[in-house]
Amino acid sequence: MEATLLPNPKDTNATILLMGLRRGGKSSICKVVFHNMQPLDTLYLESTSKPTTEQFSSLIDLSVMELPGQLNYFEPNYDSERLFSSIGALVYVIDSQDEYLNALTNLSMIIEFAYKVNPKINIEVLIHKIDGLSEDYRMDAQRDIMQRTGDELLDLGLEGVQVSFYLTSIFDHSIYEAFSRIVQKLIPELPSLENMLDNLVQHSSIDKVFLFDVNSKIYVATDSSPVDIQTYEVCAEFIDITIDLDDLYVENDGNGENKPRELRSVSHLSSGSILYLKQMIRGLALVALIKNEDSNDNKSIQSSASQDKTLTIIDYNINLFKKSLMRMWEHSRFVPVDGLNTEETLSIGKGITKNI
Amino acid sequence: MSHSSRKKLLLMGRSGSGKSSMRSMIFSNYSAFDTRRLGATIDVEHSHLRFLGNMTLNLWDCGGQDVFMDNYFTNQKDHIFKMVQVLIHVFDVESKSINKDIEIFIKALTNLQKYSPGAKIFVLLHKMDLVQIDKREELFTIMMDKLQKISNPYQFKLIGFPTSIWDESLYKAWSQIVCSLIPNMNLLNNNLLKLNQILDSEEIILFEKSTFLVISSTASIQQNQDAVENNGGQLAPPLSTQEELDPKRFAKISSIIKTYKQSISKLRSNFSNLIIRGSNGAHFYIDILTDNMFIMIVLRDKDSSQPEGQPQHEELLILNNIKSARKWFEKIENSGGV
Numbered sequence: 001m002e003a004t005l006l007p008n009p010k011d012t013n014a015t016i017l018l019m020g021l022r023r024g025g026k027s028s029i030c031k032v033v034f035h036n037m038q039p040l041d042t043l044y045l046e047s048t049s050k051p052t053t054e055q056f057s058s059l060i061d062l063s064v065m066e067l068p069g070q071l072n073y074f075e076p077n078y079d080s081e082r083l084f085s086s087i088g089a090l091v092y093v094i095d096s097q098d099e100y101l102n103a104l105t106n107l108s109m110i111i112e113f114a115y116k117v118n119p120k121i122n123i124e125v126l127i128h129k130i131d132g133l134s135e136d137y138r139m140d141a142q143r144d145i146m147q148r149t150g151d152e153l154l155d156l157g158l159e160g161v162q163v164s165f166y167l168t169s170i171f172d173h174s175i176y177e178a179f180s181r182i183v184q185k186l187i188p189e190l191p192s193l194e195n196m197l198d199n200l201v202q203h204s205s206i207d208k209v210f211l212f213d214v215n216s217k218i219y220v221a222t223d224s225s226p227v228d229i230q231t232y233e234v235c236a237e238f239i240d241i242t243i244d245l246d247d248l249y250v251e252n253d254g255n256g257e258n259k260p261r262e263l264r265s266v267s268h269l270s271s272g273s274i275l276y277l278k279q280m281i282r283g284l285a286l287v288a289l290i291k292n293e294d295s296n297d298n299k300s301i302q303s304s305a306s307q308d309k310t311l312t313i314i315d316y317n318i319n320l321f322k323k324s325l326m327r328m329w330e331h332s333r334f335v336p337v338d339g340l341n342t343e344e345t346l347s348i349g350k351g352i353t354k355n356i
Numbered sequence: 357m358s359h360s361s362r363k364k365l366l367l368m369g370r371s372g373s374g375k376s377s378m379r380s381m382i383f384s385n386y387s388a389f390d391t392r393r394l395g396a397t398i399d400v401e402h403s404h405l406r407f408l409g410n411m412t413l414n415l416w417d418c419g420g421q422d423v424f425m426d427n428y429f430t431n432q433k434d435h436i437f438k439m440v441q442v443l444i445h446v447f448d449v450e451s452k453s454i455n456k457d458i459e460i461f462i463k464a465l466t467n468l469q470k471y472s473p474g475a476k477i478f479v480l481l482h483k484m485d486l487v488q489i490d491k492r493e494e495l496f497t498i499m500m501d502k503l504q505k506i507s508n509p510y511q512f513k514l515i516g517f518p519t520s521i522w523d524e525s526l527y528k529a530w531s532q533i534v535c536s537l538i539p540n541m542n543l544l545n546n547n548l549l550k551l552n553q554i555l556d557s558e559e560i561i562l563f564e565k566s567t568f569l570v571i572s573s574t575a576s577i578q579q580n581q582d583a584v585e586n587n588g589g590q591l592a593p594p595l596s597t598q599e600e601l602d603p604k605r606f607a608k609i610s611s612i613i614k615t616y617k618q619s620i621s622k623l624r625s626n627f628s629n630l631i632i633r634g635s636n637g638a639h640f641y642i643d644i645l646t647d648n649m650f651i652m653i654v655l656r657d658k659d660s661s662q663p664e665g666q667p668q669h670e671e672l673l674i675l676n677n678i679k680s681a682r683k684w685f686e687k688i689e690n691s692g693g694v
Binding site for chain 2: 234237244245264266273289
């Protein structure tokens with residue numbers, strides 16, 4: 001049973017392994033991030049008893065494995081070695097509302113083992129259920145956990161292991177933010193992607209741009225300016241609004257010939273900013289916040305004309321970006337050569353609306 | 357002036373029937389889930405809403421506990437029941453003491469007949485979600501028949517709606533209640549149809565700005581016209597395009613846009629328009645029409661093979677058309693209250 005669940009080492013999928021003590025919130029995270037479950041509904045989730053794997057196709061093909069907390073990974077019949085050698089990121093979930101000392105011991109044991117087997121593994125620690133802690137206490141908890149983990153690792157003689165910590169909760173966007181960063185580390189093309197986005201930002205008076213995975217609302221790349229969580233939230237919600245409205249007027253009959261067109265949505269705000277969304281390849285969408293500073297000074301007619309001009313330029317630039325993104329993916333090792341064309345037409349119309 | 361532009365709406369019904377819940381949802385953007393937090397209403401809670409410019413809705417949410425109720429029908433009766441334009445009476449379909457409910461309804465009718473005989477009466481049979489789906493219609497007809505019989509001696513014609521906060525029925529009911537207060541609806545509809553002719557759109561919908569209740573739409577105008585024609589013995593051609601669309605779409609659009617407004621408020625801003633080029637050849641334009649109305653236009657590319665030409669130009673054209681329509685609709689609005 002377990003053998004079949006282990007990822008095939010030949011798979012090109014980047015694998016994320018979710019671990020942590022039982023009742024830490026692993027399944028809830030999975031459901032909320034990848035299945036759009038309402039956070040409150042996760043109350044009714046059953047405890048997971050078997051390892052589960054799920055596949056997600058985004059910019060990269062992603063597998064998310066979840067190991068139940070009560071399992072002992074160091075039993076001889078469990079092939080932990082092969083497991084750890086094939087994964088890209090180890091995500092360890094700590095329940096911050098519970099006593100976490102046991103979890104930390106467990107964590108450092110796992111790190112010790114995983115690091116030996118696979119030194120390239122990314123180790124990510126989610127300090128989870130942070131919504132239950134008061135603002136001041138959050139930072140204390142984080143400092144405490146980081147300190148203790150560091151000490152434990154030192155005791156085990158492990159130095160120079162990179163461990164990243166995130167404060168997360170499924171009730172706000174922090175979990176998406178954390179997963180975005182985790183997934184980004186698994187994308188080999190990330191530097192060039194970011195470069196392209198930076199270029200786009202510089203030449204189009206864009207304030208902030210995200211490349212979103214539409215299903216999960218994870219952003220697989222953004223430009224290099226710092227991420228403001230509110231901008232992220234607005235952009236992520238803008239995707240939902242666009243898709244929801246679009247779905248209302250979809251005709252059911254003509255699915256054969258009509259090939260879905262690329263979705264594009266523009267919204268002018270009263271502050272002069274513009275929200276811009278355009279569908280990219282492989283279930284991705286580019287969302288940009290365009291700020292128009294001088295709109296307040298000018299007369300309204302002038303500014304609207306200049307806005308139209310900026311929009312035309314941005315349209316053009318983003319089209320170029322999309323083309324280069326497609327070219328990039330043709331050369332990417334993650335996509336089989338013949339896979340691109342079919343993927344591309346499929347990914348948008350269907351990829352957006354379906355929950356895998 | 358004050359008479360025509362100030363509308364007094366009484367919201368009545370027994371304690372716990374859901375009056376404040378529905379008020380919060382329609383006028384204060386609560387979600388159905390949020391209404392759990394609401395406590396009992398003490399005495400009367402007034403809310404004032406500017407609706408369509410020169411119209412002000414004074415909503416009197418009358419707490420339904422017996423102490424207050426007795427008070428309304430004795431000491432405060434002229435204060436409460438004078439100058440009422442609309443009574444919205446809420447019945448809990450799961451109520452244990454229907455006789456008590458009806459008793460209060462009769463009292464309200466008696467007072468209303470005395471103090472404002474011209475009032476319109478809407479009856480909401482609320483919490484319909486608690487009734488089995490196949491029994492809802494039957495229950496609704498029986499209840500409405502009974503209530504109508506009760507109110508016949510008072511010469512009131514009841515308009516009833518089955519409602520629930522968990523689906524769009526509540527939204528639909530309130531849209532119709534509020535629309536019944538708009539004086540020059542016909543003029544508005546005519547203009548809307550004209551605009552539709554010019555744009556050749558799939559659908560045009562008008563929304564009120566703050567509540568996002570539907571004021572009018574081309575689909576509903578057409579439905580009414582068909583109903584009239586059918587009564588005259590003529591057969592209306594079947595509306596193929598309309599039937600395919602989701603009948604609940606108005607409420608959904610409204611809640612989507614409300615969500616959007618809330619989302620945008622994080623950037624300390626409001627939205628002035630939203631243009632979507634859909635994946636299916638549909639184009640959406642949501643724009644401010646007047647100070648109090650939003651317009652939503654849905655266009656569809658008839659020719660699907662047509663290459664994507666210059667979308668920028670088309671968008672500007674539509675936006676300009678909306679701008680030109682603006683002054684006509686403003687005129688109607690301003691003439692309305694006087």
